[in-house]
Amino acid sequence: MAWQHIRRGLTIFGGIMLIVLLYGMIRLTYFQPQPGTVRIHGIDEADYTRYEWDTKLWPLSETDSQAFRAMMTPVYERYLQATVREAQAGAQIVTWPEVAIEGYREDVDAVLARAQDIARQEGIYLAVGLNMIGPNSGPEGENRLAIIDPRGEVVVDQLKYGCQAFNMYDFEIPTVDTPYGKLAAVICCDLDFPYVVRQVSQKGVDILLNPSFEPTAENIMAHSQMVPFRAIENGVPIFRPTSMGLSLAIDPYGRTLGSMDATRVTERVFVMQLPNHHIHTIYSVIGELFGWMLVLGFLVILIWAIYQGRKTHKLKSQTSST
DSSP states (O other): OOHHHHHHHHHHHHHHHHHHHHHHHHHHHHOOOOSOEEEEEEEOOOOSOHHHIIIIIHHHHHHOHHHHHHHHHHHHHHHHHHHHHHHHTTOSEEEOOTTOEEEEHHHHHHHHHHHHHHHHHHTOEEEEEEEEESTTSOTTOEEEEEEEOTTSOEEEEEEOOOSOGGGOTTOOOOEEEETTEEEEEOOGGGGGOHHHHHHHHHTTOSEEEOOEEOOSHHHHHHHHTTHHHHHHHHTOOEEEOEETSEEEEEOTTSOEEEEEETTSOSSOEEEEEEEOOOOOOSHHHHTTHHHHHHHHHHHHHHHHHHHHHHHHHHHHHHHHHO
């Protein structure tokens, strides 16, 4: 801590940090999204917990299909009826959370067909979280997201890549042009990976949906805290309807516009007027360049330190030998 040796580096570091913090304060105080919003309603109509699904419903689906259907059909009906209700209340986009509809493929397909009819009749965009179980669906089901347009057509049908880095490198985020701006979506913790979500800024997405499901408190804290970072990096508003967790609406500057904890309310409807314009960001152009520059800089410093250490050791050896 000898001041004469550290003051130059400390002054440079402190000055840069001060500039960054001041710019951030000014940006959040004076910068606002462009005028224009879209009304989005997120609904959560499931009345069971993840624990009940794992210990009761999933085993029941494998042993007694009739009893399983008797328990799940009311859930399907509530989602469909709630969609009509929210559309008639003024929603322009209605979103269901991740795995809102879980069941056998034929049952899920039937619900999706009815959802298409509702979207067409009510003239809304509808994002539907589906999980198909049964033969050929894998040990945890087939987690999908379908986006239906006001004509009743499925314009997006994408799989969750599963929050795993090894599955993300070939993942393409589809987009939909709407009267409210360009729309896209990723499922739950798929949002955690900047490499994937950077496509949003590169494609000029104006609204990013993030239907989610949070079965534990650890999930809520880990994944919900990622949302503002992705919004700031890509300059995109994010609407995150979450079952059994924290729903969020974030503006393109990372500010929280609204939130709802599904575990603390009785009417689980999350309504927001979300900005529907993206902003251009440096990150959309350079991506992780700054981070890789830091890695490269560390390697240069490390190599230089090793070189200097060996040079000093060599000089000491020569001095001691003489």
